[in-house]
Amino acid sequence: MDESGMTEGLAHAEALMIEGQNDEALDVLLGIAEDAEEYVDRNCPTTDEVQWFSFPTIFERLAYRRVEKDPRELRDVGEPMDRLYGDLALAAVHTGDYDIATNALKQAVRWNPMGCENRLNLADLFRVNGDINEYLALTYSVFERASDARHLARAFANFSEYFLVQQKPRTAAAALRAGRRLGVRERALDHALDQAAGTTHDPDLVGDDEARDLLAQEGLPDGANAEIAICLLMCATDAAQAGQQDVATNLTVRARDLVGEDASMALLRLIRQSDEDLAADQGAAGKEDAPGEKGAADGAEGTAGGDADGR
Incomplete structure (x- = not known):
């Protein structure tokens, strides 16, 4: 093929x-x-x-x-x-x-x-077929994996609709508030927000702390998985070092959309500091190598640099 x-x-x-x-x-x-x-x-x-x-x-x-x-x-x-x-x-x-x-x-x-778009589309097909449990399970799986804030927003909209059917209007409002806080335009969320305005599940009726507590009671997060943001920023750092500025910018923006400007910048500083510390440790170790051992040490580092995960 x-x-x-x-x-x-x-x-x-x-x-x-x-x-x-x-x-x-x-x-x-x-x-x-x-x-x-x-x-x-x-x-x-x-x-x-x-x-x-x-x-x-x-x-x-x-x-x-x-x-x-x-x-x-x-x-x-x-x-x-x-x-x-x-x-x-x-x-x-x-x-x-x-x-x-x-x-x-x-x-x-x-x-x-x-690929969370495929997960969400599959969830919708299960809902059409009447399999609500699989619909919810696939939607829930997006919270841990989403690297696009729009997919996360769509997942919150799905759960808001479910909570409304379950006659839990404040929890539905909490899900909408969490989705709205992402600050992205997403069709399902936008529609849900329009429908919720002025009702018992209006996201303005709950504060951030209450929304977090209500979602936690249902086993849901109130935002993105920080591990995904870290992965985006790690790859952005590598791309920038390789001169791929467009790729680096795209990845950084995606991380920012997931966790916010302040959190993404804090994570980026930690990643850069970690890289600097690692480079310093490797430099110190290299100086301590005996001349006859240096080639073997370099070979080992080269193997580590080729790890399948790119780090």
């Missing part, structure tokens, strides 16, 4: 969907998926020691390690599998085939567990 061939095929299918040719796009994507699955079956066996993924960037890989704590060796399948199945799900929804869409989104989440 040729990666550039898959990428070209996906671009073609996406263009068909833009033009409204959803049936044709679905046929193209089903063919690509069949070829991809045959390739995976032949070349990417999952074992107790090895798992294959399709992380778009080093950030998702690092975040997966820190959040999931998966001890297995992570290998890159070398293909945009999450994009393939995300596209397949979209085409299937457009043609009304929700079974194909559900199965495709399950595969998208499997290949990139940090």
